[in-house]
Amino acid sequence: MEKPPLKIPNFIVLTLTPLLALILVPWYAFTVGFDAFAWGVFAFYMAATGLAVTAGYHRLWSHRAYEAHWTLRLWHAVWGACAMQNTILHWCADHRQHHRFVDDNDRDPYSAPKGFWHSHVGWIIRKQNNFTDDFANVKDLQRDPIVRWQHKYYLPLTIFTNAGVPLALGWWHGQLWGALLLAGLVRLVLNHHFTFFINSLAHMWGRQTYTDANTARDNGLIAFFTYGEGYHNYHHLFQWDYRNGVRWWQFDPTKWVIRLCSWLGLASQLRRPPVVQIEKARLSMQLKRALEQLEHATEPDAWRTRLEEAHRQFLAALEEFTHFRQELRLARQQFQEHLDRDRQEVKRRYAELRGELARQRQAWRLLLAELSGMELARVRA
Ligand SMILES: [Zn+2]
Ligand SMILES: [Zn+2]
Numbered sequence: 106m107e108k109p110p111l112k113i114p115n116f117i118v119l120t121l122t123p124l125l126a127l128i129l130v131p132w133y134a135f136t137v138g139f140d141a142f143a144w145g146v147f148a149f150y151m152a153a154t155g156l157a158v159t160a161g162y163h164r165l166w167s168h169r170a171y172e173a174h175w176t177l178r179l180w181h182a183v184w185g186a187c188a189m190q191n192t193i194l195h196w197c198a199d200h201r202q203h204h205r206f207v208d209d210n211d212r213d214p215y216s217a218p219k220g221f222w223h224s225h226v227g228w229i230i231r232k233q234n235n236f237t238d239d240f241a242n243v244k245d246l247q248r249d250p251i252v253r254w255q256h257k258y259y260l261p262l263t264i265f266t267n268a269g270v271p272l273a274l275g276w277w278h279g280q281l282w283g284a285l286l287l288a289g290l291v292r293l294v295l296n297h298h299f300t301f302f303i304n305s306l307a308h309m310w311g312r313q314t315y316t317d318a319n320t321a322r323d324n325g326l327i328a329f330f331t332y333g334e335g336y337h338n339y340h341h342l343f344q345w346d347y348r349n350g351v352r353w354w355q356f357d358p359t360k361w362v363i364r365l366c367s368w369l370g371l372a373s374q375l376r377r378p379p380v381v382q383i384e385k386a387r388l389s390m391q392l393k394r395a396l397e398q399l400e401h402a403t404e405p406d407a408w409r410t411r412l413e414e415a416h417r418q419f420l421a422a423l424e425e426f427t428h429f430r431q432e433l434r435l436a437r438q439q440f441q442e443h444l445d446r447d448r449q450e451v452k453r454r455y456a457e458l459r460g461e462l463a464r465q466r467q468a469w470r471l472l473l474a475e476l477s478g479m480e481l482a483r484v485r486a
Pocket of ligand 1: 337
């Protein structure tokens with residue numbers, strides 16, 4: 106089959122930047138050397154651009170997993186442009202298409218069954234079917250003026266953040282090229298491929314903890330490089346959860362940052378499914394695997410009965426427990442509301458009585474003053 110034609114600008118960026126990094130960075134390291142300042146700018150850029158893609162492009166805009174204050178949206182829009190993975194609109198249109206038609210070679214833009222190379226980078230550098238070019242699946246995002254602004258000024262924004270800012274910082278610091286090479290170039294290459302891993306490796310290596318309906322995998326090692334996005338099997342089942350690493354110990358800095366932003370008042374309405382739904386999915390996968398093992402077991406029928414019975418009882422206990430906990434939470438909330446109302450009533454009454462006391466005291470004093478004034482007048486007379 107003949108390959109689709111190359112997308113020249115994408116091809117140039119994606120081949121030239123790693124090549125330049127491989128040549129220029131070692132050369133500069135040997136001849137001049139990178140100082141702590143350059144490494145500091147690099148670290149900031151890694152965090153800002155990586156999180157703009159995961160917390161911004163992915164979880165906020167593609168999946169609407171939470172709401173963000175305009176300052177946070179602006180921040181992610183600017184650093185997202187710096188990541189050079191196309192505009193919010195393009196990225197999210199592709200990504201929503203990916204979730205909707207996952208593994209469908211004709212409709213998933215980075216369908217994993219087409220192979221590592223295609224899902225990693227091939228889909229970007231070759232012209233594909235243009236099913237998302239009309240932005241029909243991102244109409245909600247087009248209403249956001251920040252998203253429209255980023256789409257319009259994408260090119261100047263990428264140039265400004267990738268070259269302008271590091272050069273200005275380097276010039277100010279007295280070492281012109283260090284920050285540009287590390288924060289501009291190396292960071293860009295790393296950030297590109299770390300993100301691409303989510304489309305390639307996270308659909309190949311790892312466990313299918315929650316579903317085997319698609320190729321997505323949970324992989325802690327990939328999560329480490331992708332700011333928490335390696336828990337991709339979970340993500341494909343509960344895509345609007347603001348977390349990807351759903352268990353507290355799973356490495357998901359993106360979810361920690363989103364939660365931090367919510368404490369700071371920058372993010373709200375963080376969405377997550379009920380625990381029982383998540384556990385149900387996990388248990389049904391475990392049951393499925395266990396039943397598959399029965400092929401080699403002695404007395405498979407007895408085992409099947411035991412497994413299914415234990416699974417049923419476990420689920421029943423889980424449901425009852427979560428239901429009870431939910432009721433408890435609700436009761437506690439109602440009690441608190443009641444208490445708050447009472448407290449407010451007490452405060453109001455206290456203020457009312459104190460006001461009345463002050464008014465009576467004032468009246469009393471005025472009366473006494475009036476009386477002494479009268480007496481004074483009489484004495485004078
Ligand atoms: Zn995926
Ligand atoms: Zn997603």
